[in-house]
Amino acid sequence: MTYILVLEQILNGLQFGVMLFLMAAGLTLVFGVMGLINLAHGSLYMVGAFAAAAVAGWTGSFLLALAASLAAAAAAGALMELVVIRRLYRRNHLDQVLATFALILVFSEGTRWLFGSFPLFLDVPSYLSGPISLPGGIEYPLYRLAIILIGLAIAAGLFLLIARTRIGIQIRAGEADREMIAALGVDISKLYTLVFALGAALAGLAGALVGAIQSVQVGMGEPVLILAFVVIVIGGIGSIKGALAGALLVGMTDTLGGVFLPRLFTLFMEPASAASAGASLASMLIYILMAGVLLVRPSGLYGGST
């Protein structure tokens, strides 16, 4: 009985970690390649979810909705880069934080203006709904399993893109030495727009995938953004491998900590206060993890380059 619960929670942690990876991948690429802190990354997540909800409402097709989330978030990201972000690369981090914070407000109120103040409806498609039985007697929601697989597939695709393709080489070169790659005749501004749009598309996809099992509403991106920053700090800024490791670590810690800490506390406290104290400590756990990692490796797990 208990081991089923543990296995199920490990799957939950994995699924949460994979979603975080989709968010963190774009954030860490943008930071690594362009040196830009983008607080508005959570808004792209929201754009993806709203685009998916709108398209699913019109067409009824979940696949079209996912495609729309990718396209809308990539377009919003590219537009954002061309109009605002491009002017910020040479500025210091404080200016970047201020400008991208302003973008959060613009996106939030713009979305409210378009879609209203009430949450939108986006549901899991019928062919992915309900639980399935896994070996070992675990009943697990099929949709969450699909999220894990999609996320892992995207992670693999990203590694291939970075390691094996010409664009990947340019991205890695851009991280290492911006002036040199520009001197070698690579159109650096086009590369930046491309990387930004790619990161935005991943965030938008995450928003759409998660939107189907959560609520599609204004401001949904900000809590995830904070976690994504924790992930890239733990993983090492600029490293895709670090983002994956950090995301899975944070996902597992958060999920398993939230379940098992309150139980641990019941050993020496009464149930009501154990539930409350355990929950409080569990919500701090990922930040304790981050502090611990930074103590041992100040530039994160895979961040040795800077």
Add this chain to the structure above:
Amino acid sequence: MKTIRMLAMAAAVPALAAAAQADTKIGMITTLSGGGAGLGVDVRDGFMLAIEQDGRDGVEVVIEDDQRKPDAAVQIADRMIQSEKVDILTGIIWSNLAMAVVPAATAQGVFYLSPNAGPSALAGKRCHPNYFNVAWQNDNLHEAAGAYANDAGLKNSFILAPNYPAGKDALTGYKRMYEGELAGEIYTKLGQTDYAAEIAQVRASGADSVYFFLPGGMGISFLKQYAGSGVDLPVVGPAFSFDQGILQAVGDAALGVKNTSQWNKDIDNAANAAFVAAFQEKYGRLPSLYASQGFDTANLILSALDKAEPADQDAFRAALKAADFDSVRGDFKFGDNHHPVQDIYVREVIKEGDVFTNKIIATGLTGHADAYAGECKM
């Protein structure tokens, strides 16, 4: 210097003229942007509908957005009280904002009428003659849910709420009335959107039902994930996760869920029927319980203004306390701590055509007052 004085004079003349007309100034501080805006928009729309229907001269409403931030709410309240000289404040949705604003406002001699938040402190030890709650004390709907669980023969509930004061009040309220066993008690993170871990614990706990208080988007997430998990236990909640604004976003996952509320659109009285029709006509959507609370708050103020001016504090207070208006809830009266004594109903989520909504199936508690009234020395 001269021009400035001229301008000031020019500005002062119409201001004086307006002052002669607008005798009563009402300040509304509510949440109109950010994640919780749906609630504030509903309260505002319900409130303004009543003001418009009444149509009298001499009432002016100033509306400001608090962005769900306590410091912003405090600033707005200070400005409204000190420079705009409002007589009455209202509108706050969240208990933490109410705690930041209400005690200071009532201490400055302003009337505060709460259309939503009902923290226990303001009902008990820190109650104030100028504070009236038109909605409910925070625990009320949860107490009704506990009472309903007994009636429905539920004996082993799994209960969960976010780890913040209103969440703790919620589970306390449920446990105050509920007589069965607890299969588990979980406090989730405030703003949490993924409940896979909690649902797995529900599955493993052997519970016969789930009670949850997860307002707004948290409830939407929980219900959708619960429906997909294959756990098939009855769910009970307070109306906050099943109001008209949220239900459309939950969809089929909410069908059949029992929830407790002091209002529903099918309460059978003339005022309610007229309110539901007028709200639908004006705003093109069904009203939520928040809209009904805004509507009642405005009508209560208007009924008191018929009898007295806010400047005559004792007379106006007595007129408010009398609650001499047609509430959409039917009978409405205040207890000694200026909180409602009212019936709380059990509703079931149904689908009418394409629209998800609620219908009343039972009365959870009759003539219910809050548990803190005794601590109020007024």
